[in-house]
Amino acid sequence: MQTLKVVRKTFTLLSEKRTELHDITKQIRDVVLSADVKEGILLVNSLHTTVALFVNEFQAALVEDLKALLDRLVKERNGYRHDDPRYSDCERGNAHAHLRAALLGRSVAVGISGGDLSLGRFQSIILAEMDGPRQRTIDVQIMGV
Amino acid sequence: MQTLKVVRKTFTLLSEKRTELHDITKQIRDVVLSADVKEGILLVNSLHTTVALFVNEFQAALVEDLKALLDRLVKERNGYRHDDPRYSDCERGNAHAHLRAALLGRSVAVGISGGDLSLGRFQSIILAEMDGPRQRTIDVQIMGV
């Protein structure tokens, strides 16, 4: 019978711009390697409402394409009610960041196999900061054997 | 060695309008507290195809912004084939609700730490009813120690 391990770790990331994408695969992989779990499930969550987490290729041109798509689908300061200073803690208005986060998601779940993340060759775990610069906390939960 | 617990619970919610958002964090938290799992993973799923689950701030102005965004990106009765009465069980047409659910997602995964949900200060688990009023079933699965 196998011994279950449940390992949780949080780490922080300091964003520098209003909107920017970070490849956080290495930080996540380090948590998995140090947890010494061979087979199981990894869950990565943002603890924020204006940050998204997702998996795709982290390539400079594609990152620009994604930012342009978000600018087009969910424009900044587009008459949102939440941008009214009475409703937001953010005086410059951050409703677009909430809405973009809701579309992209705030959670990534990946299998763990052979002690490492089960990701495809071109897959990276990406954090999208949409209301920076801010300090962000990433919550990593690992379960397995 | 730790004793694994696997706890499943479902609960229902009765929506009152065609489109409305519900903060279901309290119902979910109650399931976690009664499961008595200290460290692990929570998985919440909608068992429906015209309901979404996601995590963000539950604030009245932002809720209105999200509904307006969905109205703009995925208009109701926009010539969808699924709105043809031959293809839908819903005579008023609900293709937009399926499409919005596909974009927003139907699943929320959250870490459990210290016996409670590992959510950020402004994060709520939100159910988006998009083809109400209906009775909806939420499926909660908890694994941990």
Place this chain on the structure above:
Amino acid sequence: MQTLKVVRKTFTLLSEKRTELHDITKQIRDVVLSADVKEGILLVNSLHTTVALFVNEFQAALVEDLKALLDRLVKERNGYRHDDPRYSDCERGNAHAHLRAALLGRSVAVGISGGDLSLGRFQSIILAEMDGPRQRTIDVQIMGV
């Protein structure tokens, strides 16, 4: 005390068109049934960056509606930087496929209850190929008792 099982399996799928949706519920269910896990969590991931996985109704008219929505929200060859041959391994341009995958998600998590998937009556697990034809690998991870 219950005996934890962690079961991983991958399977491949050969897509035939540039863009097409597949109902992969049966393949996933077969993995769950053969894993002989009664209560737990199923995680299904695409190992690719131009494929999405999500849950909704798999019905021909709705599939066409979803393809039309994606064509409208994220047009093909829309001046994307990633479509520049210097940045993409795909000479015909596949930035739209990456962006659509980022919006729809590449991961499905479902509860396992009574030895079967805990899915609603109309719910199917759907793979959206957006840059086919290609061979795709699906990664299935099961944890439970």
